[in-house]
Amino acid sequence: MPDWTGYRAALAADFALLRDAGEDPTATVPTCPGWTLDDLRRHVAHVYLHKVAGMDPAGPPETWPPDLSGEATGPLLDRSYAALTADFERLTPETATPTWYEPDQTVGFWIRRMALETAVHRADAELAAGTPVTPVGDALALDGADEVLRIMLAWGSVKYEEFREADLPTIEVRSGGRSWFVRPTTRGVVIDEDGEAATTVEAAPADMLMWLWRRAGDEVLTVTGDPAGVAVLRGLMKDATE
Structure with a gap:
């Protein structure tokens, strides 16, 4: 049985660390060449909003991404996280929703994926800030290893x-x-x-x-x-x- 509570708790903790890492938004992200810390945070905000749009019963928008250039990064990141977690509160993990992974078309896929996405990008933010990287908990880290090996690597190599x-x-x-x-x-x-x-x-x-x-x-x-x-x-x- 997936630990949905654990995923949600990890998402919340890593989001807070990502949001608050570093004071210089122009700091370069060594693990994402060409990105600044500000670019990284805006990327995460776009990812969250893309998942919110995908879980909308009306279906995703015809064009993506929307023009968010007029919105400051901090408020945009907060708004996107609030919208994502509101959907995770509103829907059950078993609720059907489109995903790019054909074997799992449920909200639960996105709960797990967003917890792991945020953990990795939180580490990116800490590396950019020059602060020690907070270790991912063993259970989530092993689950993340399983995800990246079985889904991104093995399934992706066959599917694509x-x-x-x-x-x-x-x-x-x-x-x-x-x-x-x-x-x-x-x-x-x-x-x-x-x-x-x-x-x-x-x-x-x-x-x-x-x-x-x-x-x-x-x-x-x-x-x-x-x-x-x-x-x-x-x-x-x-x-x-x-």
Whole structure:
């Protein structure tokens, strides 16, 4: 059973950190080349409003995004978050709504996705501000690793016929007592729950989530087996998360 209360609590906490990180809106975001902290916050506001529009019973607007250039970033971010969380209060996680992930067409998909989206962008904001990055809690971090591997990487590679490789050796991603065996094939990336791997990469849950989303360097990993597998997995994750 998904922890909807936990997702909502994480979303609230990370939103507050993202909103208040740093005093200089022109600070560059090292993990989002070309963006300032102000650009990052406006991006998050647009993401929230896009989800609100998608959950509207009348259906999403024909054109997106709307022109929000006349609205200051702080009020825009607050307004978008208020609208998003109001929808999450109004609707149940089981309520049907369009999503880009065909197997899950429910509000619950967006509750989980927005909690994880906000956690990653909160880390971006802290990196821009030059403050220590607040670790993501183990449960949310492991759930986020599962999401990015199974949905963005594996499902995306089959659905969109992207970043398909030759049949390559399996890479085990290990964290917090869980393992994902990543098997790149010409038909797409397959994620198995067990198996044998040529390379194993291991990290604490928060570090692993940030590495998979390319917010942390290889120094957070412990690698066993063939080190070439690290570059293969890094390349796959770059394609999956861009």
